[in-house]
Amino acid sequence: MKVMIVDDEAPARALLAEYLEAHPDCQLVAQAAQGLEAVELAERHRPDLMLLDIQMPGLDGFEVIEALEHRPLVVFTTAYDEYALKAFEVGAVDYLLKPFSEERFAQAMERAAERLARGDHPALDSIVAAARRGRSPLSRVLLRHEGRLYVLPTERIDYIEARGDYASFHVGKEALAKQQSLGELEELLDPRQFARIHRSYLLNLSRLARFELYAKDSRVAILKDGTRLPVSRAGYARVRELAG
């Protein structure tokens, strides 16, 4: 079994490596000290099991799971007991509360080996959805563009456009795509920051300059950079309500 350690604290990484020595069937393939590095190394080494801390600089443990394309089994290691429920929602094999004993660690490894032998991976979509929930309102969005991982703070997004199964995030002149529905994004984003102005558009309200009437009863939103977006009647009503 290929194992990867992700923890921002060096002593914690050393302890896991030491505990692992008692498991000759396990091979330590990589160690990461922060989220983005973890995603990068996991893509390269394809571990079967990830021993994952939750509170880390860069991406936190749940975000690492969300960002991974190749998904390993996960055992969370953390000093916080308040994430346990969410950890099992995202299909974690086990949840180790720091500090934990070698015996407790061996137990978790046994569970992981069983799961691996059974080929028992929980449905991917439900994991990702669960990882995204509970962190709302989102303060940043993870997405891949041309093979690279981007962490996009929501305040940098101008607007989001629906394109089939994808959501297209417009940032200045660039557009980054992610497989996610606009409806789901609308639920996850802060409703005071983003408004659904149209079936196909979620607008960052701080970018709005004004509305313009272009035909009887139908409007366009003019953004501060001059971009024009269609506005539905319901969308207009929603923004008016927010503006009070």
Next chain:
Amino acid sequence: MYSPFAQPRLTFLYLGAWWLASGLVLVALLAPQGAGILAASTLAASMAGLSALLSLVVYYPCRALPPSSANAGKLLLAHGAGAALSSSLWLAAGELLSRGLAGWRPLLPARMLFLEHQALLAVVGLLFYLAAALVHSFALVFEETQRTRTRELSLEVKARDAELAALRAQIDPHFLFNSLHSLAALCGSDPKAARAMAIRLADFFRARLGAARQKLVPLGEELELASAYLEVERVRFGERLSWRLEALPEARQALVPPLLLQPLVENAVRHGIAPRVEGGEILISAAREDTQLEIAVVNPVDEASPRRPGAGVGLSLVRDRLRLSFGRQARLETAAENQEFRVRLVVPLSGENPS
């Protein structure tokens, strides 16, 4: 409890005020009766003096029957009887007094005035009694409400104090568990470092628990506590955490409420250093200026990272403590700019300062 006899000064003030007020009423009533201004005013002044003495005595029935506790019928009966008795006593004393006055010829009309207007005076006596009863009752009720309010206020302050003390004694459990985890890790790889870590942790806890029991501590002790805390965190964070303390000895001697600084330092680590991949340096500085002590904690922040839970709790705790200890004389300001978060505390130097 309120009493007109609480201080001699108060008693004289009361007597004087009553004499003046009732004297004016009596002059107004007696002067138009055609007995001459000298006779009217002399009689009024002496009767007013008697009335002042009697009104003081009215305090006792009022205290025995506070309006808040007795029913209306009982009150009316008691004070009706009191008024009749007081008025008769007043007239009896007036009888003696006016006879005395009549011994001097020019004041003979005063005696006549008294004899002719006894009925009027009897009514005035009743009214004076009622006025005095009102004054005393009002004073008693007012004082009672004040006392209840003070008691409520002091209970409130006590509850707030207890709450703050509980918060002060509270140690971040995640800090404890993470530190113990590091300690467990070091036991295998570096037993000497593990021992050093255990001792540092013990130092921190001892200082922290000790500080929670004090009323005021020298800032130097606060800075040592911060160092002990940062030393422990340094084992976990490694190179990512560094810090600088800048305080001259004169600032270190200044007295401050204990654990004033600690929540700010813990915040700087939790919300400043921990979420940053590259870590950073925390600057803690303190300087004395005239009658004030200025403390600043500055840490780098990663604006892109989401706020961790618990942000703001430490700051509001420090704000509460400042308000309780110094009222409006202390200030807490925060500023976030250029990827830096800065907390500035200004507190007055305590009068108990050694220097």
